[in-house]
Amino acid sequence: MLQRRFRLLFVSLNMILMGGLALAYAYSWQNAFKLYFSSKVADVALLPQSVETSADLLASIRLDDVLLAEPRPTPGRSIFFHETSCYDARNEENYILKLNARQACAIESAALHNPNFQVFVLFADPDGPVGQYNGIQQPLVDALLNYSNVHLRRLNVWRYAAGTPIEEWLNAGKLFGSRILIFCRFMVVHIADFLRYLTLFRYGGLYLDLDVVVLQNMEDMPPNYAGAESNLWLANGVMRFSHNGSGHDMVRACLRDFELHFNGYEWGTNGPGVITRVAKQICGTNHTALMQDDRERCKGFKVYGKGAFYAVAAENWRDFFEPDKLEQTMALTKYSYLVHLWNRNSKVVPIKVGSKCAYAKYAEKHCPLVYHATGEYF
Template identity: 50%
Template sequence: MTLRLTFFPLRIFAKIRRKLILALFGLLVSGIILTYTFQRDVKKEITYFIWKQAQLQSNSTNVPRPLKDVLLTEPKPKPGRTIFFLETTRIVRPKPEMMNNMLQLTARQACAIESAALHNPTFEVFVLFAGATYRYHENSSQHQQPIIDAILSYENVKLRQLNLRRYVTGTPIEDWVKYGELFGSSFLINHISDLLRFITLYRFGGIYLDMDVVLLRSMEDVPLNYAGAESDSHVASGVMSMAPHGFGHQFAKYCLRDFQRHFDGDAWGNNGPGVITRVIQRVCRTKNITLMMEDEKRCLGFKVFDQNAFYAVPWEDWRHFFDPNLQKQTLARTKDSYLVHIWNDVSKQINRVGSRTAYGIYAQQHCPRVYAVAAEYF
């Protein structure tokens, strides 16, 4: 009897303990289920909120939107059938606020773009902005960019942005750029522009043009792989063409290798015209520009145009474009040119061209829609 009384409470305690354990386990499982359900519902709410905000923004024409990335967006540039312009002025100190990175083009830049689109309708014209660039929808109440509308009235004009780090990935100069020597340049904007034009031709082939030119006629039928002499000693990098495959692609690779090997951050022209000149000299096995122009076979098919093709008016004579007294002389001087180079670095101080100047006549004839909007303010 004593033995039974001794073990009875122990059995009762064992039963209670099992019930407590089961109850606690049930509470734990319920808690896990409730927590999971709560987190799932919260995630759904957050996802819906983000989606709703995106929808509201996408439906709001007053919200600035970034330009699409050239490497991530269709249609991409047609290899060998694209003319490229580069805008790099905001890549050095981009502002965190999108309002300070809004899409802008000067009348001269827009004129260059329109003249390319007008005279080369079967080519795409890609304008690449280095760094984040935003623009309002054309139906936005904030949209007041008649110059932009003028160039976008051409179906072959595309506006894109590029990310420098992404753009160099997969090119022969990728590691060097990421190492950072480029960013110690004393002329950073200019040297980034120099680099990007060679990377662009390496990636896609086609034609690169400076944004202070005016095309006077088509370049669609000019065989790829060419540049133009600026003087008796230098080939310029303001107009360059390289095929997307074969020798043209190899030539672009040579240019990137030379850019890296001879980079000088304290020399303004060393990394642009210096690169194309050095590479052509090696390919043609001569420093004599006249020999390069006379014998294409010597240069393995890479054509060096004479000065008249792209630089008939040298930079020292830039005022000739804006002097009414020199109008006829300047027009005669450029009558056989493919394009004229306005030398904006030195001529930007003049912002009214006038209809009686050579540049005013070029603009009226070769970028008529931009001229109609900007009038004489170029």
């Protein structure tokens, strides 16, 4: 009996010790992420990761703050991409600011097809001491900056939220309060979801995910819209809102919904869940089909069907990479404004330049400079 009690006591002490270590670990990561986004030192440069490859990497480029630099986003008529790569808290000198060929393709395709819109690539920036960065290939930057309407900028989350309805919530630490945020990939997702609504509140305009390829001009589309991903959900990978009026009111409602329903343990609640819940309230229906058929029901907010942005469903993402699915996929997306490549799954699949799969064909036509600058594999 006594031996059993000692055994139970030993197990209990071990559990308490492990729990304490886990909490300490979580606390240290949360603090690291908060430092990542709140440091006040200015002027960060992108530096090559390796001297040996510095000839092929971006040696030094200043990323000006989007709140200060000219040109500023044109309200309601700018396109925004966000890059929210994670600060590596285990190595304080490694600020990971990345931009790969496929992301660069998304940016070029937007700039190519929308010459009258300014395209802003906003890096969620550590804004700290100059450290070492994962290099961005110089040919990719050269390809993008060949377009006069492409602008690379940085933002600091706290400064960016100042003066907005979400400022108080952010300062209360809610965004970093969940244990799930100790994992980089979840932190990136939550920051990305947060920033897209914040950007659209600040400027209006068109937000696009970095895993798209724009196929045609989008300048004259309605000022307020999103796209259905299924019969139950709208997606937040493509959203446009006006900088005033009903569009601005709707983005304000999205920020409020984000604040009220934020769940650090889930992805969908803070992502597509936000625009879906707000649209359901405005449109007075839970069915995306009814939203599409009756625009007056949604008070000027347009809901596009799956074919506009998500013609190839997430579960069929491999169709973009298989040559024998080329004709089928091209036919399916013939009238799409853009294609969404579902990077969460597809990023592990390399494409050899010259491949006869749909993704390669899109890239060759719609981001030609990036495609030909990327090397052997895209």
